[in-house]
Amino acid sequence: MSSRKLKNILVTGGAGFIGSNFINYLFGMSATGEKAFMDSGFTGNIVNVDCLTYAGNLENLAQVEEKFGGKRYFFEKVDICDRAEIERIFKQYDIDTVIHFAAESHVDRSILGPEAFVRTNVMGTFTLLDVARTYWNVSLDNPRDDVLFHHISTDEVYGSLGKTGYFTETTPYDPRSPYSSSKASSDHLVMAYYHTYALPITLSNCTNNYGPYQFPEKLLPLMISNIRDGKNLPVYGEGLNIRDWIYVEDHNRAVWQIVNDGKTGEKYNIGGENEWQNIKLLHKVIELTSAEVGKSAAEVEKTIVHVKDRPGHDARYAIDCTKIKKELGWERKMTFEQGLSMTVKWYLTHPDWVNHILSGEYKNWINRNYSDR
């Protein structure tokens, strides 16, 4: 049994895709209402620190705000790079746990404009680590086991796989994009704070997430909404790149298990054991989405366009998650068949959520940056 308090949790990036699903999960408000994701047992308080970039959306948390706002849930519109504000929040809420999701998260944007990635992912993570170290007054001479800093990271830090093999927790880092290299830097800082200052940390590296509330610039929600709207389906290169897909709430259950029972100073890989070539996954999404919106899948197939490949496009990601399964007894609860079908339905039954994003600043951003979609 860990002696962690887990009473006043600072969640960063809680208005984004994974972070908002995490907060909903902790408060028993799973977006899809699946029983398997209603059992967090969380009894503490959450302070959600998010500066609401283009990717932050408080609509994702409307139910939590309504039921728990000002009681067990508090929102602070704050930038994680703002040290004075982060210090204030640690003091004001007597933070004992940090679960750090906030990041610039989209590879394509990191290629177009890497600076924001270095700022938030590297400097922002540094700021949080350093405030936690100071506020908790930890050092090698004063170690503590009642507080915790959990850092959320990605499998992309390990680089690109060939046809065979898997990333394990000991695979050397070999990031290729500005996004993955900024995340790799943040992972290294987290481990450095553990070794140098005895900051109690855990770290997780996860594969591609899918599910409700994902910003529609990412592959799955983009394709679902483009099929709905009769738009082209842009496939980078031949579409032969492989990703391992995990349902977002399975990821979040893993994070919660690590935060509760993970060993301090350890990193855990989290994966879906569910590899798909992009083009094959797109065929599947076309089949499911066309059926839901009453279009002919064969006609929708004709809207696939092979666009210029992403520079430095990693060929394959795949995770070996034996460690978290063996040590913490974590297992995936969502099959891909069920999860993908529920996800397609979720986007189609939440047109207001999707349209709000598609009609806002994002539309101008697409027009500014791409001529082929």
Ligand code: NAD
């Ligand atoms: P997202 O882009 O949907 O959300 C990021 C959130 O962070 C947004 O709400 C945004 O407003 C907030 N944010 C950004 N910069 C900030 C700043 N300077 N200060 C405060 N808030 C800020 O991202 P996501 O997909 O939910 O990813 C969350 C975390 O999970 C990231 O750390 C990402 O690297 C990691 N991750 C994502 C995936 C995936 O498939 N999406 C897979 C593995 C790991």
Ligand code: TYD
């Ligand atoms: P993405 O959702 O951006 O996640 P990541 O780059 O972090 O893996 O992309 C998933 C895969 O889909 C990736 O190989 C790039 C590809 N892709 C396309 O082919 N077309 C698109 O329009 C997008 C956004 C991604």
